[in-house]
Amino acid sequence: MNESKPAHLEGKPLPQDVPLPWVGDIPARGLAQCPDRTAVIFADGGGRTMSYRELERMTRAFCAAMRARGLVDGARVAYLGRNNELYMPMLFGALRAGCVIVTLNWRLTAPEIAYQLQDSGAAFLIADADLMPVTMKACEGLTMQPEILPTDDPAASRDLRRLMAGDAPASECPHELDQVVVQMYTSGTTGKPKGVQLTHGCLTYARHCEMIDGSYAGWQAGTTHLSAMPNFHIAGTSWMLIGLTRLSTMVLTADPSPANLLPLIEKYNPGCSFIVPTVIRALVDAIRAGGRPAPRMKQIAYGASAIGESLLREAMETFGCEFGQAFGMTEVTGTCTYLPNADHDLSRPQVLKSVGRPLAGMAVQIRDGEGRLLNVGEAGEIWVRTPTAMLGYWNLPKATQEALVDGWYRTGDGGRIDADGFLYLTDRIKDMIISGGENVYPVEIEERLRLHPAVLEAAVIGLPDPHWGEAVHAMVELRPGQQVEADTLRAFAREGLAGFKCPRSIRFTTALPRTASGKVQRAQVRSAWRESIAAG
Template identity: 40%
Template sequence: MRWMREVTTLATLPTLRARSLGSKAALILRDEPLSYEALEHRSNQAAHALLREGIRPGERVAILGKESLDALVLLFGAAKAHAVYVGLNWRLAPEELAYILEDSGARMLFVDEESAALVPRVFEKMRGPLPVVRVGAKQDAPGTFSHWCAGAADTPLTETYDAEDVVVQLYTSGTTGRPKGVQLPHRSLLAIAHELEAHGERWIGWTEASVSLLFVPTFHIGGLWWLVRGLALGCTQVVLRGFEPATILASIPRYRVTHTCMVPAMMQILLSEPGLQQTDLSSLEAIVYGGAPMSTALLEKGQRLLGCGFAQIYGMTETGNCAVCLRPEDHLGALPSRLRAAGRPFPGVKVRILDEQGQEVAPGAIGQICLHSPARMAGYWRQPEETRKTLVDGWVMTGDAGYVDAEGFVYICDRVKDMIISAGENIYPAEIENVIRSHPEVADVAVIGVPDELWGEAVKALVVKQPGSHLRAGDILRHTRGALAEFKVPKSVEFTGPLPRNASGKLLKAVLREPYWKGRERRVN
């Protein structure tokens, strides 16, 4: 096994692994392998090309599109050039993408062919266009990544790197309706792995000999963390361009996949995929799930049909992904009550439960879950006040309500914030409410998450019409489409009377959610 601790930055990761693993496949995407040696040379070339463009340390370069070898090479090339890689969710609407590009101050945009048609609409909503390079193109033509890199040296840069330097910026939806850029230093993607190794914890038995399958997008912290973690170990990462159940089932026996990760909604779809029973899954050793809790029934079905170990992780972009884990051994023979736990902290992570006055509560008492992790963010980009609210003396205020039992297991009960999690996507009602409220026939609106058996939660809009309005649900849906990503568009619209508010005018979301969540032990799904 190659020791993790020597890898301290994304910039040096390809260099260190290429020295010992050389021709071993680091990445396989669309059946095309890229060795560790090739990853080193190509990322060096990308770094030199960025420097040739005049990209200075700390400047942002953005990527829009599904996974490609070019995009993954760019990740490490940007790190080597001291640039900051901004992963964009390709499911966002043009207006949302334009905001992120301008907020981040991105100097360049790298885009795949599928998203290229969206770019003019994005630039229309910006102060001006950016230089664009196409990634993932099959032909070496002007404007493509390979053509752009041509002529740049593939030799190592004579640079030094600091694990505290910001290397990635990922955007999360904001409680005020605007996304926030989470600044992640190199250590955010490696610190938990270092702690696991230092404490001799095998976790899921992930080693250099493992073969990992990744289909969670890398514009999410979960996918990005998984990618870096596997490459730092020296294993082979089979990367898919998206969640394709049939391709997943074909890839597992073909590449003898040992480890993969997914959100519960993906698990539910995968377990219903035709051909599952006939697929050779004997190579699978462990599946990591997160992004939302998994029902006991779905977990038991997965264990029975997939025949491997399961581990749940809990964390957020601000904590550098996972901070708490329900390990495979915790799943074995566990009572249903234990399977409702998010798990216990990873080595190096501390958990506190605070009441509304900021005082720590006793075991079993519910309060806000606060996490102190060596992988925590550096802060929000250009939002010092929001940073101070979320990052307090090194503790990340998660906004989740829960408790810790006497054995140290963390349980999530509800949300202090109003965030909705649907199919692993974080959705903030304020953003959707702002759009719906702009309709001239809407007097008031509240957006809540309601239980959904497939997606975990579904977005529901409770709308108060202006007097005399003949507004219909379809009008609301048409109004939101184009302004919001499709996954944020309400799945249902209900017209109602005056919404409940407290004396200061704040919407009583708990009252609105109650009829839909009544009888459920957890107010998250």
């Protein structure tokens, strides 16, 4: 009889003799080693380029401008804008000055933006010109009115581009692990968004762990890569920093549509790109509809939301390149586990459903609701120990104390570890459905529904049921031009799932609510469903 093994995974140890790649040093290193190499190509700006020499100059200018305004020692500087090459020198300049960049999702409404501005206490706000109406509305009731500066507006008397146009003296970048650099707000899928404080140490150790792990070995100095993730999201900022740390060239765009991405891939021939599953689905469909071969890339990394086995198989067959899956969250500065290309083996379909193993310097455990370590194969909550863990939630000591426990971060995600050392997601702990005493994980049902050729995406929720306690229901978004009856889809689900897991009812929608990273927001689906029931 085999003995039970604890559900604990360790990445390779971090060597003590390898210096940290401080991200704040990137512009100065680029100036010293490759000043004329292109650091960023902003595809949406007509292919506008920024060399490493210009990156350092603009970083100095922004740092000087913040210091001149007294925005140092943790002062908050908010940014409300789409992807733009100016974001990188703004980030590096703020780091040198000692202020904190608060990234705001430009898709938010005025009240949502107002909440984050008020909560952060931002004294300075940079916003895109076309977002000025919502910006001004968001600022109307703030306790402290921030100074507002447009990002790039030739019609205005001043803007961020002109603020960065001048020269300023060189300044040292502080090497302080606990210096807060970025404050990113969580998606707010449960209650009000929380401000996640990420430090210079978080951002630096994230790059260090990746480099020691070897998961991004294809990234080399002088190579070109593509970023289409929003920079206000940890994946977008991280993807840019992964490339710039290696003094690569990053092609940046704010438009992830196939009509934009496919020509960019053909034009710039990027080695790697991070693409969320919803965009992968759209790319595969567009390539097949166009009848042309897929443009070549060395690797596609994916994550931020679940990807179905059928879509992954289609994508691997369509692009014929390497694939890697990243699992993580804002609170650990991005990736904490990774499934490399070597494990993307179509002959081992079960492994394709996992999210890999911990990166170097990180550890993962599965614990029960009381914080006790479980055994391999048992489902519970994923806990992560990593040097990239956030400093804490801004002005929320209780929430911070609940999330960070004895050096571990409680993710709130459900998972299990198998006998081969792979981590599998079950679901958000709060999203788990208990029906008739059985634990039902929405992600398993959603994956089954996505296997149907008419289904693009699904959101499975639990609603109160007088007999079963909770009953399973599904909201489904169909692929363009496809139709399927609810009963047909329920029968399809039943072919691959136990009866208690099958949706009692299925509704259809033209578009499921999603976060900026493409993650379906079950909380909004659940709320809308309950409202419709209450309305009769």
